[in-house]
Amino acid sequence: xxxxxxxxTPRLRLPTPSPSLSQQQSRGRQPPPPGSDPxxxxxxxxxxxxxxxxxxxxxxxxxxxxPEGHVGVYWRGGALLKTITTPGYHLKLxxxxxxxxxxxxxxxxxxxxxxxxxxxxxxxSFDKIEVVNRLNKDFVYDTLLNxxxxxxxxWIYDKIHHEINQFCxxxxxxxxxxxxxxQIDETMKEAIQRDCTRYAPGIEIxxxxxxxxxxxVSIRRNFELMEEExxxxxxxxxxxxVAEKEAETQxxxxxxxxxxxxxxSKILMQQMLTEKDSSKRQQQIDNExxxxxxxxxxxxxxxxxxxxxxxxxxxxxxxYLELRFxxxxxxxxxxxxxxxxxxxxxxxxxxxxxLDSALSKDRLEI
Numbered sequence: 238x239x240x241x242x243x244x245x246t247p248r249l250r251l252p253t254p255s256p257s258l259s260q261q262q263s264r265g266r267q268p269p270p271p272g273s274d275p276x277x278x279x280x281x282x283x284x285x286x287x288x289x290x291x292x293x294x295x296x297x298x299x300x301x302x303x304p305e306g307h308v309g310v311y312w313r314g315g316a317l318l319k320t321i322t323t324p325g326y327h328l329k330l331x332x333x334x335x336x337x338x339x340x341x342x343x344x345x346x347x348x349x350x351x352x353x354x355x356x357x358x359x360x361x362s363f364d365k366i367e368v369v370n371r372l373n374k375d376f377v378y379d380t381l382l383n384x385x386x387x388x389x390x391x392w393i394y395d396k397i398h399h400e401i402n403q404f405c406x407x408x409x410x411x412x413x414x415x416x417x418x419x420q421i422d423e424t425m426k427e428a429i430q431r432d433c434t435r436y437a438p439g440i441e442i443x444x445x446x447x448x449x450x451x452x453x454v455s456i457r458r459n460f461e462l463m464e465e466e467x468x469x470x471x472x473x474x475x476x477x478x479v480a481e482k483e484a485e486t487q488x489x490x491x492x493x494x495x496x497x498x499x500x501x502s503k504i505l506m507q508q509m510l511t512e513k514d515s516s517k518r519q520q521q522i523d524n525e526x527x528x529x530x531x532x533x534x535x536x537x538x539x540x541x542x543x544x545x546x547x548x549x550x551x552x553x554x555x556x557y558l559e560l561r562f563x564x565x566x567x568x569x570x571x572x573x574x575x576x577x578x579x580x581x582x583x584x585x586x587x588x589x590x591x592l593d594s595a596l597s598k599d600r601l602e603i
Contacts, residue, residue, distance in 0.1 A: 299328055299329065299331050300327075300328060301326070301328075301329060301336050302325070302326050302327075303322055303324045303325060303326075303327060303338055304324060304338060305324045306324070306342040307324060307338040307340050307342075308322060308323065308338070308341055309336060309337075309338060309339075310337050310381060311334050311336055312335040313333060313335075314333070317381060317382055318334075319378055321374075321378060339377055340372070341373070341374045342371065343369060344369075344371065345369050345370075346367070346370065346389055347367050348365070348367075348393070349364065349365050350362065350364065351363040351366060351398055351401050353401050353404075353406070355406070355409055355410045355413055356407060356409045356410075359452065359453065359456065361405065361410070361451060362451050363401060363450045364451065365448050366401070366445065366446065366447050367445070368393050368429070368445050368446075369442075369446075370441060371440075371441045371443060372388075372439055372441075373438075373439040375439070376437075376438060376440075379439060380437055383437070384437060388437065389440075392436075392437055393440075396428075396429050400429065403428075404421065404425075410456065414452060414460065415460065418449070422445045422447050425445040425447065426442050430442040
C-alpha cells in the first residue's frame with residue numbers, strides 16, 4: 238500500500254540555478270587553515286607587544302619594574318601599604334594602587350645656595366654642600382610613613398640650612414673661613430646624624446663635603462694678603478730650617494770625621510803601646526835570661542871558689558906547706574958568685590912555726 242501511495246503521488250522538481258563563475262572557481266580551491274596567514278600573525282604579535290609596553294610604561298598599569306638599588310613602595314587610596322618589594326617585575330592593581338621606587342643605596346644630595354651670617358654680622362654664602370647618605374632597607378616603611386617620599390628635604394636639605402646658620406652665628410668670619418673650616422664637615426655630619434638617629438633612625442649620613450664660602454671682596458682681599466704674608470713667613474721658616482739642617486749636617490760630618498780621626502789615633506796609639514809592650518816584654522825576657530845566666534855563672538864561680546877554699550883548707554897541713562916551700566925555694570934557686578954570700582939565712586923551723594901560728598888564727602876566726 239505504501240508503495241502505491243508512493244507511486245501515485247507526483248514528485249515536484251524545482252529547477253536548480255546554474256552556478257556562477259566565482260562559485261565554480263571556489264569549488265576547485267580549499268579554504269586556508271586558521272593561523273597560517275602571516276599577516277594575521279604579525280598583527281597579533283604587534284598587539285601583544287603594544288599591550289606589554291603599555292602595561293609597563295603606564296603609571297596605572299598592572300605590570301611594573303623596580304630598578305636595582307631600589308625597593309618598591311605602594312599606596313592604596315592614599316594609605317601607605319606595608320608591602321615592600323625587591324628589584325624586578327611585579328604586579329599591582331591598576332588605577333587603585335600607586336607605586337614608587339625608593340633608593341636604598343648610597344646617594345648624594347647637593348644643597349646649593351646657603352646664606353648665613355657670622356658672629357660679627359658679615360653675610361656669607363656656601364655655593365654647594367654635598368651630603369652622602371643612605372636609607373636603611375629595614376626602615377623604609379617607618380621613614381616614609383612619618384616623613385613621606387621626600388624625607389631627605391626635611392632631614393638633609395632643611396637640616397643643612399639650619400645647622401650652617403647655627404654654626405656661622407656662633408663663630409666669627411676668621412673661624413668660619415680659615416681657622417675652623419676644616420671642622421665644618423665633621424660638625425655637620427655629627428649634627429645631622431644625631432637628629433636622624435633620634436627621629437629618623439633609618440637615615441645614615443656617610444659624609445658631608447662643604448665648599449669654601451663666598452665672602453665680600455674686600456674682606457677676601459685682606460685674607461689673601463694675610464695668607465701671602467703667612468706664606469712668606471712659612472718660606473722664611475722653612476729656609477731657616479734648611480739652613481739649620483745643613484749646619485747640623487756639617488756638624489755631624491765634622492763630628493764623624495773627628496771621631497774617625499780619634500778612632501784612627503786610638504788604634505795607632507794602641508798599636509804603638511802593643512809594640513812597646515812587646516818590646517818591654519822581650520827586654521824583660523832578655524834581662525831575665527841574662528840575670529839567670531849571670532846568676533848561674535856567679536853560683537858556679539862561688540861554688541868553684543868555695544870548693545877551692547875547702548880544698549885549700551884541706552891542703553893547709555904542715556907537711557904540704559913544707560913541701561910547697563921547698564918547691565918554691567927549689568924553683569927560685571939562685572947561684573951567687575962573688576966574694577960575699579948573702580946574709581939572709583932562712584931556717585925551715587922558723588917558717589914552720591909561722592905557718593902553725595897562722596893556721597891556728599884562721600881556725601879561731603872560723
